Amino acid sequence: MQLKRVLTLRTVVATSAGLTLASSTFVAAVQVAGYVLGDTAWIAILTGGVLCFLAAACFSELNGLLPTASGIRLYFNRAFNEQVSLTVSILYMLVVIIGVVGAESYVLSRVLSEVFPALPPYLWIVLLLLLVTGMNIRGVKIAGVFQEVITYGLLASMFALSLIAFYKVNFQLNTPFAPGGAAGLINAVAVGVFLFVGFEWVTPLAEEVTQVKQISRGMMIALGILSVTYAVFTVSMTAVVPKGELLASAAPQMVFARAVLGSPGTVWMVLISLAASVTTFNAGLISVSRFMYASAREHALPAIFSRVSMRFFTPWVAVVTLFFIALAVAGVTLLTHRYLVLVEMAAAMESIVYALAGLSVISLRRRMPEQARPYRIRGGYTIPVLTIVVFTVLSASVLAADLWVLVDLAAAFLACLIYVNTAVPYLKKKYESRRPAARRRPSRAAEDTGGR
Amino acid sequence: MQVLATHAEITDSLTVFADNYNKNERLKIMNRDWNRVVVIRATDIESLHTLILRDGVVSLKEGASENPDLTVISDSETLADIFYGDITPTEPYNNGTLRIMGSEDDIIRLDFISLMIWGE
Numbered sequence: 001m002q003l004k005r006v007l008t009l010r011t012v013v014a015t016s017a018g019l020t021l022a023s024s025t026f027v028a029a030v031q032v033a034g035y036v037l038g039d040t041a042w043i044a045i046l047t048g049g050v051l052c053f054l055a056a057a058c059f060s061e062l063n064g065l066l067p068t069a070s071g072i073r074l075y076f077n078r079a080f081n082e083q084v085s086l087t088v089s090i091l092y093m094l095v096v097i098i099g100v101v102g103a104e105s106y107v108l109s110r111v112l113s114e115v116f117p118a119l120p121p122y123l124w125i126v127l128l129l130l131l132v133t134g135m136n137i138r139g140v141k142i143a144g145v146f147q148e149v150i151t152y153g154l155l156a157s158m159f160a161l162s163l164i165a166f167y168k169v170n171f172q173l174n175t176p177f178a179p180g181g182a183a184g185l186i187n188a189v190a191v192g193v194f195l196f197v198g199f200e201w202v203t204p205l206a207e208e209v210t211q212v213k214q215i216s217r218g219m220m221i222a223l224g225i226l227s228v229t230y231a232v233f234t235v236s237m238t239a240v241v242p243k244g245e246l247l248a249s250a251a252p253q254m255v256f257a258r259a260v261l262g263s264p265g266t267v268w269m270v271l272i273s274l275a276a277s278v279t280t281f282n283a284g285l286i287s288v289s290r291f292m293y294a295s296a297r298e299h300a301l302p303a304i305f306s307r308v309s310m311r312f313f314t315p316w317v318a319v320v321t322l323f324f325i326a327l328a329v330a331g332v333t334l335l336t337h338r339y340l341v342l343v344e345m346a347a348a349m350e351s352i353v354y355a356l357a358g359l360s361v362i363s364l365r366r367r368m369p370e371q372a373r374p375y376r377i378r379g380g381y382t383i384p385v386l387t388i389v390v391f392t393v394l395s396a397s398v399l400a401a402d403l404w405v406l407v408d409l410a411a412a413f414l415a416c417l418i419y420v421n422t423a424v425p426y427l428k429k430k431y432e433s434r435r436p437a438a439r440r441r442p443s444r445a446a447e448d449t450g451g452r
Numbered sequence: 453m454q455v456l457a458t459h460a461e462i463t464d465s466l467t468v469f470a471d472n473y474n475k476n477e478r479l480k481i482m483n484r485d486w487n488r489v490v491v492i493r494a495t496d497i498e499s500l501h502t503l504i505l506r507d508g509v510v511s512l513k514e515g516a517s518e519n520p521d522l523t524v525i526s527d528s529e530t531l532a533d534i535f536y537g538d539i540t541p542t543e544p545y546n547n548g549t550l551r552i553m554g555s556e557d558d559i560i561r562l563d564f565i566s567l568m569i570w571g572e
Contacts, residue, residue, distance in 0.1 A: 066548055067551070068545070068548065068551065069556050069559065070545065070546050073546055074546060074547070074548050077546065077547055077548070078547075078548055082547075139557065204556060207551075207552060207553045207554060207555075207556075207559070208553075208554070208555055208556070290556065290560065293560070294542055294545075294546065297540055297541075297542035297563065297567070298540065298542045298543045298546055306567065308560075308564045308567070310478075310482060311482075313482075313557070313560065313561050313564055314560075315560075439536070439538045440468070440536045440537055440538055440570075441461075441465065441532060441533060441536040441538050442464075
């Protein structure tokens with residue numbers, strides 16, 4: 001028995017890599033370069049990539065054990081309990097929508113303002129969010145071949161621009177192996193992890209592939225390609241433009257593209273940024289709206305979020321709600337210019353989730369020892385333990401470096417915890433009181449059934 | 453002792469589900485272009501069924517089908533409860549009791565059909 005529609009490894013790689021490519025990743029790349037000396041950003045980026053391989057190994061084992069579109073919602077439920085799973089999932093979705101939309105809209109508005117300075121930045125964001133919301137309500141997905149064209153096109157563009165830049169400045173590595181102090185390198189690696197945020201969001205495709213192993217293979221290949229691409233691109237940016245100038249800009253990729261190719265470079269980079277942002281917004285909106293729908297169906301969110309469009313079969317209430325949340329987040333970010341806090345908050349949250357994934361692998365090996373695992377990490381507990389230690393240290397370093405990130409994340413966690421402990425029981429109770437008293441399924445009390 | 457539903461009970465639940473679906477004109481119109489083959493497999497007893505959605509109408513047959521679009525896998529009790537509408541598919545799906553293989557959009561559509569037939 002074989003499913004009719006199955007995804008290929010190429011699509012899995014494109015989806016995994018495509019989910020991480022965003023306009024704000026260029027800002028994160030420059031932040032990484034800012035923490036280390038000379039041309040050593042590549043060390044931090046490749047280290048970040050290698051560390052993400054640890055997390056990818058954990059996600060691969062979890063995904064093979066429990067192949068589901070629910071992802072961490074199910075992994076953490078089985079590994080810990082319902083309360084932990086729901087609290088972390090809601091927090092994660094909250095941080096994703098605020099972090100990704102806030103940082104991404106800010107960076108993109110700067111990109112577009114450079115080309116069309118007469119139009120207010122917020123207008124661009126409203127238009128873009130309207131486009132993505134419309135696509136989501138109509139159920140238009142950037143998937144399959146289209147996702148492949150965008151992802152591989154973006155990666156090829158980044159490589160091409162880097163090579164042109166290297167050629168133009170007759171590039172030679174400057175102190176490539178001396179990144180400076182340990183603190184700077186740790187922070188660089190921690191922010192470097194943000195470059196790979198979202199690679200594991202490909203795990204919901206587990207139910208659409210012939211072999212679950214394709215997901216783990218796809219994640220690993222995507223991480224490898226991304227590590228090299230980001231490392232080369234970041235080094236080329238700092239080779240052409242002084243770090244100080246890049247760090248001072250909210251759209252450093254524009255500064256770089258203009259320095260390399262002038263106006264054609266600017267147009268090229270606008271197209272790259274637009275493609276990266278639209279796919280990111282779209283992926284974020286799809287994931288979070290589906291999460292809201294599923295949570296409403298299990299009575300963890302108000303029932304209104306389970307409303308589905310009669311025409312397009314999409315959770316339109318969740319999508320429209322997210323549109324307004326995104327508008328508010330983008331507005332606040334444009335007013336306060338605090339987009340870097342959002343980048344760091346997303347990096348910290350992602351590191352926490354990766355550490356919990358490592359913990360889940362250990363917990364589930366004890367709780368479900370007999371369950372088949374198509375992918376099992378070799379070397380016993382070494383990699384899961386390393387994942388826990390490494391990502392705990394990285395999240396702690398991000399939180400310690402900026403008090404605002406710590407305060408914001410702690411407040412969000414507290415709000416989610418209170419919600420899960422008060423509002424969710426209320427919603428479940430309300431649902432129970434509305435349920436029909438009698439079951440529809442006939443009672444088997446008097447029946448003699450063979451299956452018992 | 454673990455309680456198991458019988459194959460006949462799963463058949464009955466699917467018949468009730470299909471009948472309720474076919475009585476709902478709105479659902480039939482909405483799904484007139486959604487031609488899908490859905491296999492339902494129990495994990496704890498020998499039980500395989502196929503729901504065929506064609507031109508908006510659902511039909512049920514016993515046994516599996518080659519190349520389904522969706523495969524719904526769970527224990528017999530959960531399957532019977534879901535198709536009778538006594539529980540929503542989301543809860544067993546989120547706790548891992550229910551597994552559905554297929555595209556995410558098709559999974560949501562199937563859940564939505566259940567919502568339209570049985571309510572929240």
